[in-house]
Amino acid sequence: MKLDVNGREHEVDAPGDMPLLWVLRDLIGLTGTKFGCGMAQCGACTVHVDGVAMRSCVTPVATLAGKKITTIEGIGKDGEHPVQRAWIEADVVQCGYCQSGQIMTAVALLKQKPQPTDADIDAAMSGNICRCGTYQRIRAAVHRAAALTATAAVGEEVSHVA
Amino acid sequence: MWREGMNLSEVIASMESSTASRAQPAAEGKGFKQTASRRDFLKAGAAASAGLVVACFLPLGARRVFAQDVAKQPAPIPPNAFVRIAPDNSVTVLLKHSEMGQGVWTSIPMVVADELDCDWSKVHVEHAPAAPEYRHTVFGLQMTGGSTSTWESFAQLREAGAMARALLIAAAAKKWNLAGTTDCRTKNGMVFCGDKKASYGELAEAAARLPMPTNVALKKPEEFRLIGKPIKRLDSKAKVTGTAEFGIDVKRPGMLIATIARAPVFGAKVKSFDATKARTVPGVVDVMQVPSGVAVLAKHFWAAKQGRDALVVDWDLGPGAAISTSGLRAEYRKAAQTTGTVAKKAGDVDAVLKAGKVIEAEYEVPFLAHAPMEPLNCTAEIGKDGCDIWTGTQFQGVDQMAVAKLLGLKPEQVRIHTTFLGGGFGRRANPQSDFIVEAVEVAKASKQTVKVVWTREDDIHGGYYRPMWLSRLRATLAKDGKPAAWAHTIVGQSIIAGTPFAGAMIKDGIDGSSVEGAADAPYLDAVPAHRVDLHTPSSPITVLWWRSVGHSHTGFVVESFVDELAHAAKQDPLKYRQALLPEKSRERLALDLAAEKFGWGKALPKGRAAGIAVHASFGSYVAQIVEVSVEGNGPDKGRIKVHRVVCAIDCGPVVNPLTIEAQMQSGIAFGLGAALHSELTLKDGKVEQSNFHNYLVLRANEMPKVEVHIVPSTDRMGGVGEPGTPPIAPAVANAVFAATGQRLRKLPLRLA
Numbered sequence: 001m002k003l004d005v006n007g008r009e010h011e012v013d014a015p016g017d018m019p020l021l022w023v024l025r026d027l028i029g030l031t032g033t034k035f036g037c038g039m040a041q042c043g044a045c046t047v048h049v050d051g052v053a054m055r056s057c058v059t060p061v062a063t064l065a066g067k068k069i070t071t072i073e074g075i076g077k078d079g080e081h082p083v084q085r086a087w088i089e090a091d092v093v094q095c096g097y098c099q100s101g102q103i104m105t106a107v108a109l110l111k112q113k114p115q116p117t118d119a120d121i122d123a124a125m126s127g128n129i130c131r132c133g134t135y136q137r138i139r140a141a142v143h144r145a146a147a148l149t150a151t152a153a154v155g156e157e158v159s160h161v162a
Numbered sequence: 163m164w165r166e167g168m169n170l171s172e173v174i175a176s177m178e179s180s181t182a183s184r185a186q187p188a189a190e191g192k193g194f195k196q197t198a199s200r201r202d203f204l205k206a207g208a209a210a211s212a213g214l215v216v217a218c219f220l221p222l223g224a225r226r227v228f229a230q231d232v233a234k235q236p237a238p239i240p241p242n243a244f245v246r247i248a249p250d251n252s253v254t255v256l257l258k259h260s261e262m263g264q265g266v267w268t269s270i271p272m273v274v275a276d277e278l279d280c281d282w283s284k285v286h287v288e289h290a291p292a293a294p295e296y297r298h299t300v301f302g303l304q305m306t307g308g309s310t311s312t313w314e315s316f317a318q319l320r321e322a323g324a325m326a327r328a329l330l331i332a333a334a335a336k337k338w339n340l341a342g343t344t345d346c347r348t349k350n351g352m353v354f355c356g357d358k359k360a361s362y363g364e365l366a367e368a369a370a371r372l373p374m375p376t377n378v379a380l381k382k383p384e385e386f387r388l389i390g391k392p393i394k395r396l397d398s399k400a401k402v403t404g405t406a407e408f409g410i411d412v413k414r415p416g417m418l419i420a421t422i423a424r425a426p427v428f429g430a431k432v433k434s435f436d437a438t439k440a441r442t443v444p445g446v447v448d449v450m451q452v453p454s455g456v457a458v459l460a461k462h463f464w465a466a467k468q469g470r471d472a473l474v475v476d477w478d479l480g481p482g483a484a485i486s487t488s489g490l491r492a493e494y495r496k497a498a499q500t501t502g503t504v505a506k507k508a509g510d511v512d513a514v515l516k517a518g519k520v521i522e523a524e525y526e527v528p529f530l531a532h533a534p535m536e537p538l539n540c541t542a543e544i545g546k547d548g549c550d551i552w553t554g555t556q557f558q559g560v561d562q563m564a565v566a567k568l569l570g571l572k573p574e575q576v577r578i579h580t581t582f583l584g585g586g587f588g589r590r591a592n593p594q595s596d597f598i599v600e601a602v603e604v605a606k607a608s609k610q611t612v613k614v615v616w617t618r619e620d621d622i623h624g625g626y627y628r629p630m631w632l633s634r635l636r637a638t639l640a641k642d643g644k645p646a647a648w649a650h651t652i653v654g655q656s657i658i659a660g661t662p663f664a665g666a667m668i669k670d671g672i673d674g675s676s677v678e679g680a681a682d683a684p685y686l687d688a689v690p691a692h693r694v695d696l697h698t699p700s701s702p703i704t705v706l707w708w709r710s711v712g713h714s715h716t717g718f719v720v721e722s723f724v725d726e727l728a729h730a731a732k733q734d735p736l737k738y739r740q741a742l743l744p745e746k747s748r749e750r751l752a753l754d755l756a757a758e759k760f761g762w763g764k765a766l767p768k769g770r771a772a773g774i775a776v777h778a779s780f781g782s783y784v785a786q787i788v789e790v791s792v793e794g795n796g797p798d799k800g801r802i803k804v805h806r807v808v809c810a811i812d813c814g815p816v817v818n819p820l821t822i823e824a825q826m827q828s829g830i831a832f833g834l835g836a837a838l839h840s841e842l843t844l845k846d847g848k849v850e851q852s853n854f855h856n857y858l859v860l861r862a863n864e865m866p867k868v869e870v871h872i873v874p875s876t877d878r879m880g881g882v883g884e885p886g887t888p889p890i891a892p893a894v895a896n897a898v899f900a901a902t903g904q905r906l907r908k909l910p911l912r913l914a
Binding site: 015018019025027029030031032033034035036037038039041042044071072073076078084087088091092093095096097098099100103121122123125126127128129130131132133134136137138139 | 395
């Protein structure tokens with residue numbers, strides 16, 4: 001079947017019940033999306049399907065024909081997405097294994113709520129486990145990303161007007 | 163994991179079959195007062211082409227320094243080094259420790275780069291291969307654990323940086339035909355003399371040809387540009403873009419993925435298996451029995467997992483099938499009624515107890531899995547000239563010897579390529595090298611390059627747990643309220659027994675890691691009659707060090723019990739501890755700072771209560787004061803909410819305050835998950851939990867606001883990876899008592 005990942009079309013030979021996670025990792029070779037639990041409990045495998053955060057470890061590939069899949073490799077060039085920049089500024093990562101999923105969830109959250117409160121962040125991010133306990137810096141980074149996104153948006157408007 | 167000062171030379175002697183060597187403790191004194199000495203051993207190896215490599219290492223009795231041609235050595239072939247400087251001015255630090263989140267990828271290069279005086283923005287980091295140069299300066303094995311990395315390598319790596327700098331200066335002096343180097347200065351990767359200047363990259367080739375200097379000066383602490391500063395991580399970009407390579411991401415030509423059907427109860431053996439259905443799963447290549455179970459090899463993970471699900475294995479369960487948590491509890495409680503092997507004693511504790519009103523309490527903590535986010539995995543490739551291993555391990559030195567033994571190779575023929583670790587917490591430091599040896603077994607049996615991948619269920623069921631522990635404490639109080647007698651009986655499995663470390667680390671029947679934090683509890687000095695003793699039952703359940711090891715139970719027990727005594731004496735819990743601790747003690751410094759920053763004694767918001775704990779581990783002293791409330795309605799009733807944690811640490815001189823803050827937050831989150839939720843229970847030999855839906859860990863919505871304060875200190879340097887964990891459970895339990903009057907003596911904490 002054909003799969004649209006990060007704007008590129010991939011022809012994959014996979015059984016229909018094979019979770020997207022393993023198609024991405026073992027067939028396409030995009031290993032930024034991580035395996036943590038295999039049952040949508042930890043969020044390490046979070047990707048976007050048509051812009052919505054999904055757990056790729058329980059999403060059968062057969063359901064994804066014609067849909068746009070975005071992974072950590074596809075959200076920004078060279079770590080320049082505001083959420084990635086905020087993560088670096090806030091010195092969030094520790095072991096780093098869960099962070100692809102954390103970032104994908106945060107990107108989806110900020111699309112829905114550009115200025116989230118702490119409670120919004122906790123509610124959105126509680127599906128993503130971090131055993132290193134980076135939650136406090138994640139909270140700070142999501143706020144920072146919101147600020148960076150707002151600034152970028154204002155900048156765009158200004159340049160548009162100019 | 164281990165305590166400072168332990169010498170594992172016996173371990174090495176017993177584990178090494180080929181080259182004999184002995185570890186010598188670095189013993190470089192306190193704080194920053196390290197000196198460069200014993201220069202006589204320095205040797206130089208001149209090389210012909212571009213680049214400079216410097217290694218100097220302390221543990222083997224002779225310090226050696228290699229200057230080598232890196233251009234001709236693209237692959238890290240021993241003898242190896244800590245620093246490479248390339249003609250393009252880039253500086254590569256070879257990290258002998260494993261980056262598993264704790265920040266060594268940044269803090270260790272800071273130490274090298276500060277003395278080297280190089281441009282920090284040009285610093286790159288690589289994991290070093292497994293080789294003798296990279297042995298732990300105290301333990302004598304290449305490994306990362308026991309919260310030791312920074313202090314064990316601090317002197318060694320400062321010297322490596324200073325040595326490289328000295329060579330670069332000498333090369334510049336030669337280039338400029340100077341009589342000496344006294345007028346040369348360095349800054350940010352450049353050597354200056356008068357109006358002349360040259361970059362390190364320009365000088366590296368010439369520097370590599372020079373003899374080693376016999377003496378190098380180290381910076382004074384006030385000259386540090388990086389050490390002590392809040393420097394951000396060097397691995398952030400790779401980890402926010404998904405490009406950081408973890409073991410599970412490794413791909414080799416022709417590699418197969420294997421899953422393994424392992425014993426459903428501890429000690430079970432395969433009787434027979436039927437792979438007929440498994441072999442029909444598309445993508446499955448082979449099925450075979452291996453020592454740990456039945457391996458299914460496939461072209462990708464999903465096929466390997468589907469194949470394993472289709473396997474029918476008949477197990478001989480053995481005696482392990484009779485184990486249950488309730489049975490163990492009964493056995494442990496019975497044992498705790500008698501005195502075990504004595505680890506520490508003073509006075510006649512039984513007589514003093516008999517003479518007073520005894521306060522008695524029993525505490526219990528469960529088996530715990532480490533559950534690092536990256537499930538265990540290992541890639542093994544056996545070739546004609548040796549074996550290559552790609553994995554995230556904390557134990558290169560042990561793993562290398564284990565694989566060499568299994569395959570009949572020399573240790574140097576086992577090449578370990580350390581990837582980033584998706585969490586370690588002790589699980590990836592296994593004296594049996596379980597997940598590595600298993601992958602090699604599969605590669606050997608199948609004659610294929612194989613990556614064995616564990617599922618989360620495999621991880622939760624796979625043993626090597628933090629042991630279940632039971633403690634019984636009894637005390638009497640003197641007239642002033644201070645304890646007159648303190649008797650502590652500990653019951654739990656030994657982590658060290660049965661491992662190659664037993665000879666070195668079990669003394670007089672006591673596994674030091676079983677009683678650490680209890681036998682050396684700081685309060686005992688103030689108690690005239692005391693005894694700490696240990697029962698060590700054995701069991702087929704495999705156990706291992708879990709972040710903070712013995713302190714993960716003794717911190718909870720000792721700090722809860724002293725709180726009980728404070729209340730029995732009708733005294734303030736802070737003042738009670740202060741009265742028992744010497745005024746200048748490091749526990750006291752941490753405690754006083756935490757109390758000041760928390761505002762102990764001031765009114766809290768309505769419905770909130772405070773709890774306190776202080777505990778020393780791994781050379782650092784940590785006090786935590788928490789603010790909790792008890793919330794919830796209906797089935798959620800009695801939910802313990804931790805709002806705020808004020809944490810003070812005395813870890814001696816600071817390398818990177820951002821790392822310390824991160825590790826305190828991390829240790830607190832790890833310990834708080836265990837305090838509130840995590841528990842493994844066994845029934846009919848089987849572990850009842852299997853994944854994150856029933857093995858609960860801390861999530862974002864439960865993360866308190868953690869404030870970290872560092873005690874200014876020039877005292878001996880300690881660790882930071884583990885010491886943040888022990889105080890959180892007792893601090894929360896003590897706050898819950900203050901809030902509700904219920905004294906919770908069992909983890910995870912559950913209100914009646």
